[in-house]
Amino acid sequence: MERIPAARPTVTDEMVEAAANALRNEKMVLGESVFKFEEAFARYTGTKHAISLSSGTNALQLTLEGLGVRGKPVITTTLSFVATANVIVQAGGVPTFCDASQADNNIEPTKVRQAIGPSTAALMPVHLFGHPCDMRSLGAIAEEKGLILIEDACQAHGAVYHGKKAGSIGHVGCFSFYPTKNMTVGGDGGMITTDDTDLAKRIAKLRDCGRVSRYVHDVIGYTSRLNSSNAAFGLVQLKHLDQWNDRRRAIARLYTGLLKDVVELTPPPMGDKDVIPVFHLYAVHCQRRDVLAQHLIDKGIECGVHYPVPIHLQPVYKDLYGFKGGEFPVAEKLSQMLLSLPIFPTMTDDQVRRVAEEIRQFYGR
Secondary structure (H helix, E strand, O other): OOOEOOOOOOOOHHHHHHHHHHHHHOOOEOOHHHHHHHHHHHHHHOOOEEEEEOOHHHHHHHHHHHHOOOOOEEEEEOOOOOHHHHHHHHOOOEEEEEOEOOOOOOEOHHHHHHHOOOOOOEEEOEOHHHOOOOHHHHHHHHHHHOOEEEEEOOOOOOOEEOOEEOOOOOOEEEEEOOOOOOOOOOOOOEEEEEOOHHHHHHHHHHOEOOEEEOOEEOOOOOEOOOEHHHHHHHHHHHHHHHHHHHHHHHHHHHHHHHOOOOOOEEOOOOOOOOEEOOOOOEEEEEOOHHHHHHHHHHOOEOOEOOOOOOHHHOHHHHHHHOOOOOOOHHHHHHOOOEEEEOOOOOOOHHHHHHHHHHHHHHOOO
16 A cells, blocks of 8 residues: 655755755855855745744744844744744743634634733734735734734745735744755755844844854854755755645645535635635644544555644643643644645645545545
8 A cells, every 4th residue: 555645845856966066065054055045035035135044943033032022922823833932932032822713723813912912022923834824914913013023934935915925924934944844955944034134134143153253243142054055955946836836736626625525524725816825734624533543544644733732731831831721712622623634746636536535435425
């Protein structure tokens, strides 16, 4: 029985050779390919600046540090990977969680307004699974309340909201190039995008040990640079991103059509002319989630649960802030229902049909 992975990064000879060429001919850290990659990514997102880092987590943390959130609350969703909140703590801020929307799994704008306090500094929505948040509502709230709007776009490379690419809608955007994302750099990597020149300069300094010159440092910085070989790899990947995202959308449409009469399962929102998701994950709401997941695994089909424990119920956050459960009921419910089906650009239509057929059989369709 052919195994179908949950995700499969694309690696070509061109990408490998680009990385090897950078190793042979450039500085291994902050070489020419790094700056070419940053320029290309800024053009792609439609922003003035792109600053590469060693991970998406670094991109988020250094953005928050560069914005000066220490001691101040930052609002974000509880339905995300734990790094979304960790970076707030690491930057000295205070995470303030909001519930998710049943409609698109993203942060619920009506709950955001209720979470704002007198010292709240920033709002950091996550474009979860590659589906853009309701940025018009969130942007209006941020403008009204004087909040900095940070896009956690770590799952949304190439997503579009009312004609603007993810990462160009708020004050700053943050991306991850972890191998399972819509594009990678052949390992860990990250990027921030912004039109704020001063912020871009601060983050560039923070990622490089707080360096003014080789042995002079005027801020406490980090070693968070992107390797030149990784940047060269990512530069080739970026050329294929739109094509790969088109294929992900086609797979999502095929899944949705094949599963439309399975009443126990709700597909993710497909978007429209104004909201164009990129399906980093094809995450369905389903009944008997864990039993279905085991059924698929037994049939050689990998799947994932994103995320089985909301951030506020992670042991460390329960210990730090006293959460007990029940504070964010929609997110807590979704964490028991969401199942991510296999999706990657080289996935065939026959593989999609096989996954759908196993789901249909499980539910007796």
